[in-house]
Amino acid sequence: MENSSVVFVLLTIATISAISFSNGNIDVLCRESERQALLRFKQDLKDPMNRLSTWDGGDCCSWMGITCDNLTSHVLELRVDFSRLGGKINPSLLDLKYLKYLDLSENNYEGIQIPSFIGSLKSLTHLDLSGFGGKIPHQLGNLSNLHYLNLGDCNFWKVESLQWMSGLSSLQYMEMTGIDLSKAFDWLQVVNIW
Secondary structure: OOHHHHHHHHHHHHHHHHEEEEOOEEEEOOOHHHHHHHHHHHHOEEOOOOOOOOOOOOOHHHOOOEEEOOOOOOEEEEEOOOOOOEEOOOHHHHHOOOOOEEEOOOOOOOOOEOOHHHHHOOOOOEEEOOOOEEEOOHHHHHOOOOOEEEOOOOOOEEOOOOHHHHHOOOOOEEEOOOOOOOOOOOHHHHHHHO
């Protein structure tokens, strides 16, 4: 057998092992490292409505609120909005390197501050954190691929500077309803950058 034929056979076997066949449909199986990251994320949450009950099987791509890439099987979206979740946000989300869409909004986080590590999720294009409290971490300014950012509907935000916003060069939509900007001394300068 030629080398190119051996390589083709090995690639075919690798591809087949990455997918499962059920009812004639091809289903992508999630990556084990990303599955473990999501389970660590879940363990730090309070879930009184049992909304994350599907988060126990082997394939995280089939779990509620999770969307995976059909070709690579990487987790692309995590949507747990309006699920009445509480607790804390585990930094295991950093293991979701291809995450583009993160919606943790309108849960019962009891005013906990946005974790600064969210500013390290560089692939994000959509981020909805309405319902958190405290001070907005300046690390959110590292999310240069972000197109959508929702920080609204929180009356307890403390904003002293908006300089972090200058790093959001791809931003197309931003919601900040309910945020008191009276202490933000640089808002006019930041708005003029866009």
